[in-house]
Amino acid sequence: MAFCDLSAVPGAPASWALPQDFTCVFNWEFAPERSRLLGLYERGKTMQWNANDRIDWGQELDAENPLQLPPGALPINAAPCYQRLPAREQMEVRRQHQAWSTSQFLHGEQGALICASKIVQQVPDMDAKFYAATQVMDEARHVEVYKKLLEKFGVTYPMTPPLRSLLEQVLRDSRWDMTYLGMQIVIEGLALAAFARIRDEAQNPLAAAVNAYVMEDEARHVAFGRLSLRDYYPQLTAAERDEREEFLVEACALMRDRFDAMELWAHLGLPVGECVEHLHASGASAAFRTRLFTRIVPAVKDIGLWGERVQRGFERLGVLEFANVDIEALQENDLAAARDLEARQRYVRSVAAAAE
Ligand SMILES: [Fe+2]
Ligand SMILES: [Fe+2]
Secondary structure (H helix, E strand, O other), X not given: OOHHHHXXXXXXXXXXOOOOOOOOOOOOOOOOOOHHHHHHHHHHHHOOOOHHHHOOXXXXXXXXXXXXXXXXXXXXXXXXXXXXXXXXXXXXXXXXXXXXXXXXXXXXXXXXXXXXXXXXXXXXXXXXXXXXXXHHHHHHHHHXXXXXXXXXXXXXXXXXXXXXXXXXXXXXXXXXXXXXXXXXXHHHHHHHHHHHHHHHHOOOHHHHXXXXXXXXXXXXXXXXXXXXXXXXXXXXXXXXXXXXXHHHHHHHHXXXXXXXXXXXXXXXXXXXXXXXXXXXXXXXXXXXXXXXOOOHHHHHHHOOOOOHHHHHHHHHHOOHHHHHOOHHHHHHHHHHHXXXXXXXXXHHHHHHHHHO
């Protein structure tokens, strides 16, 4: 069956055409050559991988709980409207929520692919163009793996409105740093926290591997955004930085709201108001919504957009406490987790092959 025929929403558009108006910059100096950015470029080149070789696509998802996640991963798990459903319907809601969530990962990855290629054209510095070129390849691979994973669900969902709205803002903006800020810092920072949940909690080996290997690459992408913006923002005026801070606070709120999944509950015929009210009030969902900011807040502090506007915004979101998270330690952990999982899966496969 063609991929577009898997859509849960009949008649969903097959493409999205967004007019662009920005300046593309050639650099004849081939400068600057910042060692940390070039180091990241070297890592980007040497750490490429082939999804067909590295992942065993013969593995299947579970029929009832595709990613084999714990019950609490469904944000309305304890809501009365969900609890009242017969077991069979509960299973279906869980399956659809996982397909919806994986669809958003796929759409976010295509957004990252488009944004990384926009950065290659827009950014004035050659070292940043070099690195962004490796990210384009990484993001193509991420689109590839989430598409393959989603095909195994047999059902897909369109892009959620909050993600679409932020992507549209970022892509329509002609300033190169806004692409970084929206994509590398906000969308990717939040995605990393969401991927981590699947990597660490999914018992399904295919889903865990896809998320771990994608995270291994994403750690470099967020580092790229931080290194580039950290050099750039001190050069801006206070008014220009204020404007970025305002955008940042709004973008964070928008991205947090995307996890409310309002259109999904409506599609499944569940009472949207009750579902959203529940997931805002429930301790487990609220903790997850807060954890989503673990990586964004320290990255924002690091790039120097740390004025009163941003701090107040993060305080309102209840996430200011993450300001002192050691983001480099988290990134090292992402690399180690991918290596460990790969070694474990290779061992399991070798034992199974020896037993045949
Ligand atoms: Fe990605
Ligand atoms: Fe990325």
